[in-house]
Amino acid sequence: MLRQVEGSKAVADTVAMCRPQVICAYPISPQTHIVEGLSALVKSESLRNCEFINVESEFAAMSVAIGASATGARTYTATASQGLLFMVEAVYNASGLGLPIVMTVANRAIGAPINIWNDHSDSMSQRDSGWIQLYAETNQEAADLHVQAFRIAEELSLPIMVCMDGFILTHAYERVDVPEQEQVDAYLPAYTPRQVLDPLNPVSIGAMVGPDAFTEVKYISHMKNLSALDVIPRAASQFQEIFGRSSGGLIRGYKLDGAQTVVIALGSVLGTIKDVVDEMVAADIPIGVLGIIAFRPFPTEAVRSALSKAKRVIVIEKAFQVGIGGIVIENVRASLRGSHIADYTLIAGLGGRPITKQSLATYLDRACKDAVDELTFLDLDQSLADSEIAREAGR
Amino acid sequence: MSSTPIKFYQVGSFAIGNRLLPADDRSIQSDPSRTNALNSGHRACQGCGEALGARYALDAAMRATNEQIIAVNATGCLEVFSTPYPESSWRIPWLHSLFGNAPAVATGVAAALKAQGKSDIRVIAQGGDGATVDIGFGALSGMFERNDDVLYICYDNEAYMNTGVQRSGATPPAARTATTQAVGENPGNVFGQGKNLPRIAMAHEIPYVATATVADLRDLEAKVTKAMSFRGARYIHVLVPCPLGWGSQSCDTIKIARLATQSGLFPVFEAENGEVVASTPIRKRVDVEEYLKLQVRYSHLFAPTRRDDVINHLQSIADKNIARYNLLIDESESI
Structure with missing residues (x-):
């Protein structure tokens, strides 16, 4: 539906249509409006079967996301700037464990000197973290990329950062064709985790790997990340079939x-x-x-x-x-x-x-x-x- | 299992004691069909208090929940000795993420279970004292404050043992560690306020807080079982001697844990919603010296010069605990 809407609101509404089951967030500008929007959708039960967790730090936000994703829940969080840096240890952990978490990075500079405005130094600092990174040109693309991100992440079992310029996009009101729920449901299948914590079939996740296998683990994750080069364009073309517009791709x-x-x-x-x-x-x-x-x-x-x-x-x-x-x-x-x-x-x-x-x-x-x-x-x-x-x- | 403390006055093993009890009252570990959440074959040191405490705690939790638990583990000895890839000693779903985030990861597990309508599956987070009182402290406080449905168990061996016995916020005064060496005028760890996590947990007014030691494993089992009867954030702090880090005999792990309680240095109690509701009385009080002298980490208090000033200072800490938790009530009254 065409709406004159703030970028953050368009993203919040779109993420909600992806039916996330756990959302965790810690406030940091300029990401705040996204999770504020989602918290209202959960509280008002517009978004059902979803736990919204207010955590005490970004490190906890990513850690909650790790636990939730490993338990088979579709999981979302958002951050920016210092917040992304504060969660870095867990960012690497999420990709190492192959958890398909989707995170919005509302791109913002990194201090010192402290600066709340936009640049790309936050997400660029995480280019080697093992996450897929998608950058939105417009608010329309920011909304669309989130729908695609859940699909790509879950197909590959890899986490994705959707990067959108802080303030320039997050706080800009412009025309966005916000996806319809039926379209999203047609595009995005229910999340089927590759490996899940389940008492009926207990697995140990996060074991210590020594020199004998560490290189192989890292090589495999490299190849898995590269395979997104096939998955991302496919996700974009299937998106176009259902939504009727070109968005995303490489x-x-x-x-x-x-x-x-x-x-x-x-x-x-x-x-x-x-x-x-x-x-x-x-x-x-x-x-x-x-x-x-x-x-x-x-x-x-x-x-x-x-x-x-x-x-x-x-x-x-x-x-x-x-x-x-x-x-x-x-x-x-x-x-x-x-x-x-x-x-x-x-x-x-x-x-x-x-x-x-x-x-x-x-x-x-x-x-x-x-x-x-x-x-x-x-x-x-x-x-x-x-x-x-x-x-x-x-x- | 009965919640009435069962006292074994014979000096033999618990197995003997178990044979004197009705089947339902016997220790979970005496049951041949016990779950073995932490299976044998792991790589813990001989006499490891943490391995013993973790096995009892998790088996009790499994029995209390009809085996519906997921465990989250902080980085540390317990994680390293149980899961060197491709081996694992865990027979429960188990997740290790990082050193400082186990409480938050557990929050995420619990949230996912709730969102999926699987709240019958319960969540336990566990870590050593470093993960709990230092690097994961913020995450733990956050989990308490939100009252997330997680039981957090701290296995406290009073230093960073996995990295080679460095001081933690839980290291007691005067103890020698690799970063508080027994040199200078005041050898060992400094005297300070210490970081008393059970009391900090109580300050969050969470439903249940308890302390326990591996010297009274039935008490540990009972407390884990009780903890699983509550919803919300719960905390159990278990004293687990570490022969390697404490410089004690592997065969003395239980004895040292018992001396910690009988001297008053480690008070055993329960609290609900921020108030102490029960404490385990000292049966045979001993001076702290009895506890200290079995451990090389305190040997500088006895040789080459005996440091009565320091020993007395430690005794005063024990005395304060005894008064605060009312640990010397007449046992005949307590039964």
């Missing part, structure tokens, strides 16, 4: 035909990028956009194929690895191996700094002429930074 190209320059990004910034690219294409600049929806597993082959005709790649990232540079670019380079495509990285939108069309247009215009550095921080106050660095050096 990557999404925009004006790639004939594009010599391809701009790669994740999440809501793709909208701004497309607006700028539209104007550049109108000015006969051969440029296109490649949005990455599935960042883990990384769709190396799909990206390679999408970039096969490109001469130049620009990756716009909302996070970076201190001491090296971009994160996404490192992954994209795996797709570029053996080619001679120039690549540039633009770090933008850190801690919620607006990524304006004007700044992007200026940068992309220069980048298309190879007149930018390999690594650029968008709208950096260079003189302020330089004077501070000089002051520190002079101490």
Whole structure:
């Protein structure tokens, strides 16, 4: 049903239609509106047969999710930023145990300095956690990805983070075709756990594994994670059959035909990028956009194929690895191996700094002429930074 | 099982005592058809108090619930010695996640069971003192505060034994551990307030809190059985001597646990909704020295220089417990 709705509310209503049995949450901005919405749905019995647990920390939230999922319940939680970091030990545990938990990450910066606004440094820090990571471009996609996430997670018995930009998406009111219950029920089968705690058939879950088998366990989980590269597109095409719209998948190209320059990004910034690219294409600049929806597993082959005709790649990232540079670019380079495509990285939108069309247009215009550095921080106050660095050096 | 404490005055084994009792009153462990929740063949040390306590506690819980239990385990000796892949000693559904999250994982198990309409299956979380009073303390308090339907059992051996006997928040004053060495003017662990988890649990006003030791296994069985008759958060704190960490003889595990109670250092009691409702009187009071001298972790109190000041300080802790829990009432009155 088409609604003018807050992103968090659309996600909350959609998650409820997935009939989760255990939801646990700890408040952290900008994720709060999602679980507030779900708590009201449980309390009012709009969502039945569901336990909503208010926990005392994010570490407990993920731990409750682990216990619930291992007991065969469809389980959901949401977090962001410091909260995601606080639960990290349990995040790795959930993937190691192969529990199909779905978690929304309302992307937010990591401190210090403390900052509640959007960037991708929280979920990017968990790219090696063994979770599948999907990034939503719009609130419509955020809602749709949650439906797909439960199906993908349960088919693979792997946890999934659905990442949506904090505030930019979570708090934005826009038109969303919120799924209908009948559609969700037709798409999402009841959860059948692969292994479950059951007194009738007792199993030990979480045994200690030594050097004799640890490598094999890790290799198997790697292969299982990679198999999502087949499952994610299938889930998206089956979603389209039932819901009648394209949502999700591994990557999404925009004006790639004939594009010599391809701009790669994740999440809501793709909208701004497309607006700028539209104007550049109108000015006969051969440029296109490649949005990455599935960042883990990384769709190396799909990206390679999408970039096969490109001469130049620009990756716009909302996070970076201190001491090296971009994160996404490192992954994209795996797709570029053996080619001679120039690549540039633009770090933008850190801690919620607006990524304006004007700044992007200026940068992309220069980048298309190879007149930018390999690594650029968008709208950096260079003189302020330089004077501070000089002051520190002079101490 | 009878809830009246049964006293064995003979010095022989419980098996002898069991033969003197009606079948229904016998120890669960004397039943040849007992469940063996924690089966033999695991890798606990000889004389391990934790292995003994866990087996009795879980078998009692199984009997009390018609074998409908799921156990969650914190990281620690109990987890490591019972499940080296591909082996497992557990004959119950068992889940180990992390060191500091067993109470929250158990909450999740209980929530999933409730959502699935399977609340007849009960949940037990268990961990050592490190998992309970230190790293998992926040999760445990949260579970208590929400009054989740979980019985949490702490097997307290008073230090981090699995990692090599380092001090925990439950390590008693003056005890030598690998991180509170017997050197300097005040050797061993510092005297402080200690972290008394049974009292902290009581402060949450949860339905049931109890302490027990492996010296009185029938009492432990009875308390687990009673705990399973309640819904909501419940806590049992079991003193389990560790021969390796305490520097005691493997054959003395039961004896040392008994001396801990008979000296007053470890009070055995029950509390309901935040109030003490029963305590187990001391039958034959001993000085704390009797307890201390069997353990190498206290040997620096006796040689090379006898530290009466420290021993007296420990005695004062025992005396305070005896007064607080009324442990010296005349036994003839208590029956």
